[in-house]
Amino acid sequence: ITSATTATNAARRQLERSTASAAAATTSTSVKIAELTAALSSVSHERDLARSALRREQKLREVKCTAHDELQRQLDHARSEARVAEGKRLRRVRAGRGGHTRVPTTCKPAEEGTKNDLSGGYTTGTLSEIIEGPALADRVAPVQMSAAA
Structure with missing residues (x-):
């Protein structure tokens, strides 16, 4: 019995140590x-942040x-x-109607036999010739030349 008790106590101590x-x-x-x-939670959070940034x-x-x-x-x-x-400007220039500025070229009936007679009955020329006739153009030209000099 003593031997069995000693063995049981030893087994109990071993069980307690194992437990x-x-x-x-x-x-x-x-x-x-x-x-x-x-x-893992930290890595998942960092992965979510990386996905969001991407x-x-x-x-x-x-x-x-889209803007580009x-x-x-x-x-x-x-x-x-x-x-x-x-293209429109070049066509006007080629047609003799001027470039950037547009001056009406058909304004009043021409007098037969004048230099402005186009046989269509309309006068062409500079704006001052059309409005005032050649006399004004003769008066304006010298003033412009003296101003340029």
Whole structure:
């Protein structure tokens, strides 16, 4: 009986040590699990932040491209309008109707036999010739030349 009691006590002590060791291991494992969970949560949060930053960057890139496309479209339209206006101006110049300024070239009936007779019955010439006749043009020309000198 003494021997059995001693063996039982020894087994009980061994069981208590094993239980304490297992409890310590469980506590250590629980701490490790908590640490890993916190680390995983931190990594997930950082991943979410990185995804959010990437989405913002993509949106900014899209806005930039859209703005660039709109500006390019406006520039192309302005260039097209400028080409059309230049073409019209060149056609007027080639037709003898002047460049940037437009002076009416058909104003009043011409007198037969004058230098302004175009056989269509209309006078052409400078604005002063059309309004006042050649006499004013003779008076204005010397003044312009003296002002230029």
